[in-house]
Amino acid sequence: MAQKKTILDLYKMKEKGEQVAWMTAYDYPFASYAEKAGMDMILVGDSMGMVVYGFQGTVPVTMDMCINACQAVRRGAPNTYIIGDMPFGSYHKSVEDAVGNAVRFLKEADMDAVKLEGGVAVADVIKAISRAGIVVFGHVGLTPQSSAAMGGFRAQGRTADSARAVIQDAIAVYESGARAILLEGIPEEVGAFIHKILPIPVYGIGAGADTDGQVLVVGDALGMFEAFKPKFAKKYADIAGVATQGLAHFVKEVKEGSFPAPEHKYSISGDPAEFTKLFAELEAGLKK
Ligand code: KIV
Numbered sequence: 001m002a003q004k005k006t007i008l009d010l011y012k013m014k015e016k017g018e019q020v021a022w023m024t025a026y027d028y029p030f031a032s033y034a035e036k037a038g039m040d041m042i043l044v045g046d047s048m049g050m051v052v053y054g055f056q057g058t059v060p061v062t063m064d065m066c067i068n069a070c071q072a073v074r075r076g077a078p079n080t081y082i083i084g085d086m087p088f089g090s091y092h093k094s095v096e097d098a099v100g101n102a103v104r105f106l107k108e109a110d111m112d113a114v115k116l117e118g119g120v121a122v123a124d125v126i127k128a129i130s131r132a133g134i135v136v137f138g139h140v141g142l143t144p145q146s147s148a149a150m151g152g153f154r155a156q157g158r159t160a161d162s163a164r165a166v167i168q169d170a171i172a173v174y175e176s177g178a179r180a181i182l183l184e185g186i187p188e189e190v191g192a193f194i195h196k197i198l199p200i201p202v203y204g205i206g207a208g209a210d211t212d213g214q215v216l217v218v219g220d221a222l223g224m225f226e227a228f229k230p231k232f233a234k235k236y237a238d239i240a241g242v243a244t245q246g247l248a249h250f251v252k253e254v255k256e257g258s259f260p261a262p263e264h265k266y267s268i269s270g271d272p273a274e275f276t277k278l279f280a281e282l283e284a285g286l287k288k
């Protein structure tokens with residue numbers, strides 16, 4: 001089994017030009033599949049709001065939902081570097097509250113790092129969490145927690161003015177002490193520029209290929225989430241199709257009486273005549 005990575009391994013991989021593959025997971029089974037598949041990292045993303053809970057976005061996700069999911073993911077992937085995503089509202093009230101919530105990810109769920117969205121606006125929060133000794137991953141570009149302010153889940157950095165704002169955010173994240181950054185939903189040219197100027201690992205989701213690695217949302221990658229398909233997502237499996245087919249097969253077999261079959265049944269041990277006698281006695285007792 002591969003040794004669990006540390007932040008230093010991520011830096012070494014960057015130095016060697018080795019791409020990092022990571023994926024979201026929100027529960028024990030998919031965390032264990034990710035670890036078995038050789039995933040370098042797992043993100044317990046607040047995308048759980050859409051993929052697991054069926055909300056329209058990530059805003060309703062709470063700290064408790066995230067901590068519960070992180071605990072399950074850690075049990076499923078004990079040897080993988082895992083990042084806990086800080087949900088909307090968990091780092092916006094005050095710096096003290098943000099540090100307290102970041103601490104919960106490490107103390108209660110054994111996370112290796114936390115991720116939070118935003119750049120210039122959250123620089124003080126990134127500084128304070130980093131000063132507490134916690135590894136922070138920044139996240140700029142398309143930031144789903146502020147989709148209402150962006151007018152929806154829209155790519156960012158497509159005009160020069162918008163690109164300038166994304167780049168300023170990325171620089172602020174780095175200068176505040178974040179040890180890595182995720183770029184979401186921006187043109188490849190802008191991603192490549194940020195990758196060129198920042199010395200920390202720069203990862204992408206919908207940010208082109210010129211980064212230190214790629215992450216996808218497991219619901220998109222494995223075909224489990226059908227409500228919305230981002231342009232940048234690639235489907236590597238059809239879990240929804242396989243699951244629906246399996247469930248429909250079960251319904252059919254129950255209704256036609258072919259399940260359970262003999263191999264799914266327990267047998268009695270001892271003399272069958274004793275059971276016949278027992279059932280007869282009990283039935284007679286019920287009739288009295
Ligand atoms: O919550 C999430 O899944 C994310 C993705 C952009 C990777 O942050």
